[in-house]
Amino acid sequence: MKKVMQAFIVVMAAAFALVGTSSYLNSSNGYSGADALTVYNWGDYIDPELVSKFERETGIRVVYETFDSNEAMLTKIAHGGTSFDIVIPSDYAINKMKAEGMLVPLDHSKIPNLKYIDSRFLDLPFDYGNEYSVPYFWGTMGIIYNPEIVEGRDFTSWSALWDEGLGGEILLVDSAREVIGIGLVSLGYSLNETDTGHLQEAHGKLCELAPNVKAIVGDEIKMLLANEEAAVGVVWSGDAAIIMDENDKLDYVIPSEGSMVWFDNIVIPTTARNVEGAHLFINFMLDPENAAQNTEYVAYSTPNAAALEYLPEEITGDARFYPGPDVTDNLEVLINLGKRMLGYYNELFLEFKMHRRRA
Amino acid sequence: MQYRTRNMYLMPYAAWIALFVIAPIALIAYYSMFDIDGALTLANYRRFFTPVYLSMAVRSFWYAFLITMFSLLVAYPTAYLLTKTRHKQLWLVLIIMPSWMNLLLKAYAFIGMFGTYGPVNALLSAVGIGTRQILFTEFSFIFVAVYIFIPFMILPIFNALDELNPSLVAAARDLGASGWDTFRRVVFPLTISGVKSGCRAVFIPALSLFMITRLIAGNRVITLGTAIEQHFLVTQDWGMGSTIAVFLVIAMGLIMALTGSGEGGKQHAR
Numbered sequence: 001m002k003k004v005m006q007a008f009i010v011v012m013a014a015a016f017a018l019v020g021t022s023s024y025l026n027s028s029n030g031y032s033g034a035d036a037l038t039v040y041n042w043g044d045y046i047d048p049e050l051v052s053k054f055e056r057e058t059g060i061r062v063v064y065e066t067f068d069s070n071e072a073m074l075t076k077i078a079h080g081g082t083s084f085d086i087v088i089p090s091d092y093a094i095n096k097m098k099a100e101g102m103l104v105p106l107d108h109s110k111i112p113n114l115k116y117i118d119s120r121f122l123d124l125p126f127d128y129g130n131e132y133s134v135p136y137f138w139g140t141m142g143i144i145y146n147p148e149i150v151e152g153r154d155f156t157s158w159s160a161l162w163d164e165g166l167g168g169e170i171l172l173v174d175s176a177r178e179v180i181g182i183g184l185v186s187l188g189y190s191l192n193e194t195d196t197g198h199l200q201e202a203h204g205k206l207c208e209l210a211p212n213v214k215a216i217v218g219d220e221i222k223m224l225l226a227n228e229e230a231a232v233g234v235v236w237s238g239d240a241a242i243i244m245d246e247n248d249k250l251d252y253v254i255p256s257e258g259s260m261v262w263f264d265n266i267v268i269p270t271t272a273r274n275v276e277g278a279h280l281f282i283n284f285m286l287d288p289e290n291a292a293q294n295t296e297y298v299a300y301s302t303p304n305a306a307a308l309e310y311l312p313e314e315i316t317g318d319a320r321f322y323p324g325p326d327v328t329d330n331l332e333v334l335i336n337l338g339k340r341m342l343g344y345y346n347e348l349f350l351e352f353k354m355h356r357r358r359a
Numbered sequence: 360m361q362y363r364t365r366n367m368y369l370m371p372y373a374a375w376i377a378l379f380v381i382a383p384i385a386l387i388a389y390y391s392m393f394d395i396d397g398a399l400t401l402a403n404y405r406r407f408f409t410p411v412y413l414s415m416a417v418r419s420f421w422y423a424f425l426i427t428m429f430s431l432l433v434a435y436p437t438a439y440l441l442t443k444t445r446h447k448q449l450w451l452v453l454i455i456m457p458s459w460m461n462l463l464l465k466a467y468a469f470i471g472m473f474g475t476y477g478p479v480n481a482l483l484s485a486v487g488i489g490t491r492q493i494l495f496t497e498f499s500f501i502f503v504a505v506y507i508f509i510p511f512m513i514l515p516i517f518n519a520l521d522e523l524n525p526s527l528v529a530a531a532r533d534l535g536a537s538g539w540d541t542f543r544r545v546v547f548p549l550t551i552s553g554v555k556s557g558c559r560a561v562f563i564p565a566l567s568l569f570m571i572t573r574l575i576a577g578n579r580v581i582t583l584g585t586a587i588e589q590h591f592l593v594t595q596d597w598g599m600g601s602t603i604a605v606f607l608v609i610a611m612g613l614i615m616a617l618t619g620s621g622e623g624g625k626q627h628a629r
Contacts, residue, residue, distance in 0.1 A: 004368070071592075168492065174573060176593060215495040215577020220470065229475050229494070339595060343395050346594040351411055353581050 037277045038063045040073065040084040042264070047297035054284050060277045077102060077269055085272040086281055091126040091263045094133050095336040103132040104268040110279040113286035120328050121303035124263065125335050133265035134282055137300035139237035140261050140323070140331060141178060142254040144244070149231035158186040158255045161232070166212045171224060171233040174216045176342070176349035177334055178260070179206065182234060185257050192335045196344065203348045207355045216353060225250065236262060237321060238300055245299075252320045258330030263303070384608065390601035395594070403602035412586070416606070419582040423565035426504045430561050431554065433505065434512035438553075441513070442520045451517060458510040466574040469503050470494060473575075495577035503575045504565060512557040519553025520546075555618045563611050583607060
């Protein structure tokens, strides 16, 4: 019995030591106050030189932390104990953060550089009037394909996916809104459709696509497409850029009927201790020259119209990533449709997945 | 006095069971009574008995059955040969070693191996069969699942076979039983408890597999595990996710009862 007791004590002591170390580690990563700024961003999503430049210009020390999904970011902030001054979430996450009162309204008088942002990318449904957010990078959803395999098909229309010659060649992302969205947009409906009749119709249309679908996968889609496991994939433009970087045979296109558009945006969460510095940082990032430098580093599409002048023609002239107004007019931002509607989308998506097997 | 000290030593275990066994099951049952808007209802249970979820359940059972069957078919002879080898423990460790590796890592390795340009297809085209679609098929799903679960099948069967008194086999042969008769009437019945606990250790987790349904089967195989994952992570319909979980708990309970947990207990007591 004595031995059991000893073992028990050792385990308890070890557990307490671990708890102590982890809380020490957690507390040590948030210097805060007027001379520091904690930025919480996606990994490798800012030019580090710009961070140093900001530190030199303002004398504010930047602490940079990263997350790998909006969900992880939301959980960490909601959990408390953090002191992030700047966060860069995607559009739908901003909806949630707004609803839960996690954001500080922006003082537009302290962000004069906001005027450089293309008006197409301001005043969007997830944050009308840009009360809480400023767009950082944006992109679309489209079709990436291997011209060598698909022989002359160009995918300028979503209906090209239904081509009988593409049996088992398409990869889709495991996400209900995106996949049901393909059905909706090909029928000419809105991506934020809430009419159950139209949604059923889209589901029916998708079931006809089933024989062409090779697999519905997650993040692996990048690796699979780059390795030419499939000829066609429906992906976000950010992923498309990464895939094409690895395999330059592939091409990306935004079908003409329209598509989704996504935004990553700079916001100030209520955990901020240096709201003043956060505004300085936002304004700094919106400066055309800085935005251009950042765009060259990150290689996503910048919403900063003035920055385009500082970028080489080969970047800004690429209509796949900088489409003209004729294309952007047909793009839609996904709106938060509420839990009940999302549940309905998911049910249809689940049925589509089940249907696939019989096909 | 002594009685009271003993009770005190039981406290951590009782707390553990209350916190990590009883509380979660109670919470799942509790959540299953709420719909997506948080209203108290039994609608989730009604929804489970619609064709979508029922056929999903039937398929989950079918795949779990196939996985268990193939695991058993491979594991029994393997375990039998293991007991005949000179360095049993070494071989056993070698067989169990892959299960120390992270599941995700193994799944990714299989994506590479089964891919269109992977080594398996290279071999197939080298021997003249030609490139086949292996990844994202039911075959690859069952193959990988069997690979993952096989150590859990081999261990209990190996233990049962190892315990078997060899003189019983010798006696059967002396009395004129053929090799097959000896196996069918002596060896197999005496090791049935190992087979049972092996089947349980494979069938129950196989029933709610989810990650490799996407990674290896590309969502061509949809199990109840997939649906639970989607309801909890995407839809945030915890009620429906919990309802499916409740059905899985009930199904597993039934399986335990049917395969007789008493004999399994003896196995573990070893």
